[in-house]
Amino acid sequence: MADEKADPGSAIPFERHVAAAEARAASRYFEAGVPMRDCLELAADVYLPVDSADGPVPVVVTATPYGKEAQVADRELWRHHGYGFVAADVRGRGKSEGIWDAHVNDAKDTHDLIEWVAAQPWCNGVVGTTGLSYGGWIQWAAASQHPPHLKAMISTSAAGRWQQEIPYTNGVFQLFFAWWSYRTRRRILETYGFVRTDWYEKLSTLPFKALEDYIDSPSPTWDNLADRYTLDDFYRALRFDGHYDEIDVPCLHVTGWYDQEDLLGAFHHYEMMMDNSPARDNQYLIVGPWSHVGSRNPSRFYSGIDFGPEAALDVEAEHVRFFDYWLKGSDNGLTSLDRVRLFEPGRNAWRNAGVWPTSSTTRTLHLGDGALLEREPTESGQRSYRYDPMDPVPTGLTISRYPLYEDVPLDQTETEQRDDVLYFTSAPLDHELVISGWPRLELFASSDCDDTDWHVKVTDVDLDGRSLRLTQGCLRAACRNSLEFLEPMEPGETYAFSIELWPTHHVLRPGHSIRVSVTSSDFPWFARSLNQFGPVHLQSEAKVAINTVFYGGEFPSRLVLPVEG
Numbered sequence: 001m002a003d004e005k006a007d008p009g010s011a012i013p014f015e016r017h018v019a020a021a022e023a024r025a026a027s028r029y030f031e032a033g034v035p036m037r038d039c040l041e042l043a044a045d046v047y048l049p050v051d052s053a054d055g056p057v058p059v060v061v062t063a064t065p066y067g068k069e070a071q072v073a074d075r076e077l078w079r080h081h082g083y084g085f086v087a088a089d090v091r092g093r094g095k096s097e098g099i100w101d102a103h104v105n106d107a108k109d110t111h112d113l114i115e116w117v118a119a120q121p122w123c124n125g126v127v128g129t130t131g132l133s134y135g136g137w138i139q140w141a142a143a144s145q146h147p148p149h150l151k152a153m154i155s156t157s158a159a160g161r162w163q164q165e166i167p168y169t170n171g172v173f174q175l176f177f178a179w180w181s182y183r184t185r186r187r188i189l190e191t192y193g194f195v196r197t198d199w200y201e202k203l204s205t206l207p208f209k210a211l212e213d214y215i216d217s218p219s220p221t222w223d224n225l226a227d228r229y230t231l232d233d234f235y236r237a238l239r240f241d242g243h244y245d246e247i248d249v250p251c252l253h254v255t256g257w258y259d260q261e262d263l264l265g266a267f268h269h270y271e272m273m274m275d276n277s278p279a280r281d282n283q284y285l286i287v288g289p290w291s292h293v294g295s296r297n298p299s300r301f302y303s304g305i306d307f308g309p310e311a312a313l314d315v316e317a318e319h320v321r322f323f324d325y326w327l328k329g330s331d332n333g334l335t336s337l338d339r340v341r342l343f344e345p346g347r348n349a350w351r352n353a354g355v356w357p358t359s360s361t362t363r364t365l366h367l368g369d370g371a372l373l374e375r376e377p378t379e380s381g382q383r384s385y386r387y388d389p390m391d392p393v394p395t396g397l398t399i400s401r402y403p404l405y406e407d408v409p410l411d412q413t414e415t416e417q418r419d420d421v422l423y424f425t426s427a428p429l430d431h432e433l434v435i436s437g438w439p440r441l442e443l444f445a446s447s448d449c450d451d452t453d454w455h456v457k458v459t460d461v462d463l464d465g466r467s468l469r470l471t472q473g474c475l476r477a478a479c480r481n482s483l484e485f486l487e488p489m490e491p492g493e494t495y496a497f498s499i500e501l502w503p504t505h506h507v508l509r510p511g512h513s514i515r516v517s518v519t520s521s522d523f524p525w526f527a528r529s530l531n532q533f534g535p536v537h538l539q540s541e542a543k544v545a546i547n548t549v550f551y552g553g554e555f556p557s558r559l560v561l562p563v564e565g
Contacts, residue, residue, distance in 0.1 A: 031046070049080075060074070062130050068094055071087040127151060152250045160262075185216065186217070248279045252319070342505045343505075357503075359565075370424055372515070376558075377551060385547055421518070425513050433564075449543055454499055460508055
């Protein structure tokens, strides 16, 4: 064939050489049905490194309810670095068989997926897992089942303590899960209807359980999320509190200080592994000034705040270094790194801390008459506000644009001017103060109703008077003693509430002040309390409450901050 162009150095004609290369590349991707122990199949995409020599390789696995074909960034990252990559649709989503019932089947299914991958001829028996959010939690569910071929995990922003974090945060329902249930109501993500919906109006529906008519899903997911408002056996089964001593897996934990969804879970997994796991020396923690999704794709910006170029960490390089060490045995210096790396808002620089938290003591600030005081006020006092569920304190975001196009605001300056927000501000600091750990507010308060919610934010008030959120927390009054057995309040009686605030590491500069605010709503991220005891998801009649905060004397309300000494 005289017109064929020869490939230099090869007797194979050029066109046939190219075709053969393309065929080899194509053969490195295929779709597979992965059998589960109950004979159902999960659909999985298998990607093998195009340029690798023939032979088995370590494989990175992820499972997702958001579409296996959408895992493009991970697919290209791992193929480029000589790994196989397998992305599977969870049961009942995408092409996978079965009924979609969020979280219920993921432990056993992901265990079986990992072991199926390990047994394939293209895998060398070494498997790592990765994933963000739901894909982060799935890894812990699988690890609790002890798959023998799971060698390392990269868990990004994973849920952990069900009913302390999600779907109810200490008794307060995250209404975010209504639009999440809508988006996942069918086998593929809802897009068109999701964008066109007036979600503020929809999330104003009372009772909020009635959103099931709009969600219109055959899945039991919404029922499990909305109906179960206590820590019951269903949610206990999704927690691994007593099992971390059995999980012997190295893990890179990644999250962001401004992750509105799973910041608490990420820290819970890390802390439990450090306290209990035989692999405690192989736990690594990276926390940046990022959102939920931003923990996988870091930026220097959050909510209009520029944290500087260092904030945009090359997290993919961190992922590769971690798996190269644990899955390939590369001597790449991983073990010489500090196990904990924290970005310090306020200083806007990375801190190679080595430990979490960095606090060595606590600092207590006492609530006074609009002030946070170093000493208990000499006289007792009280401040009240009128909480109307039909005029709630706004979260301040367009929820249909979350999480890709809009952040949950940090700036609370305008919100704090509302009549239904009480705030207490410290004197300007005369020296730098580093808060690191889990703060809490010990609050003495009452209501003229038999139930209500407490929403708390701690902010950094700068020299211009701008008040930027650094942590927050909430508590349903009826959950003050237990998440299992709820108790109404006696109207007018004063109770002690211990409100856990989210983990934080923040540097307050000289001249800045600390502020704590107390109110009773944060809508539409959280469902509104209608100020009534009972099943909140079925309530439709709003009552206005007069809520009162007490301080001084026999009611020493105080903010307890973990700080560096």
